[in-house]
Amino acid sequence: MTMTKVEIDVPEEIVPYTVLEDKEAQTTRNAMLVYPYIKSGVMSHGKAAEMLGLHKIELIALYGKLGLPYFDETEEEFEEDLAVLKRLRGATI
Numbered sequence: 312m313t314m315t316k317v318e319i320d321v322p323e324e325i326v327p328y329t330v331l332e333d334k335e336a337q338t339t340r341n342a343m344l345v346y347p348y349i350k351s352g353v354m355s356h357g358k359a360a361e362m363l364g365l366h367k368i369e370l371i372a373l374y375g376k377l378g379l380p381y382f383d384e385t386e387e388e389f390e391e392d393l394a395v396l397k398r399l400r401g402a403t404i
Contacts (some may be wrong), residue, residue, distance in 0.1 A: 312362075312363075312364040338363060338365070338373070339373065339377070341363055342359070342363060342370060342373055342374065343377075345359045345362065345363070346359075346374070346379060350383070356370055356371060356381070
């Protein structure tokens with residue numbers, strides 16, 4: 312993976328949290344940079360993982376540790392999906 316330096320303006324108080332030597336901390340920071348694009352549907356977890364040099368499941372696990380869900384559904388949406396799955400399953404048996 313090719314790395315590029317980027318200059319951004321941040322409040323001075325944030326600087327100590329952005330300059331990280333630890334590889335794991337850098338990966339977490341970079342994953343957090345792309346998370347809004349995943350959440351908004353601009354980027355998939357797979358594409359983000361590829362960009363970060365991770366396997367998709369590793370990225371999902373990292374977000375899970377940070378309390379960020381892979382599935383972003385309301386309970387009602389989940390129940391609807393479950394009902395569809397049950398109907399489809401019954402239709403194929």
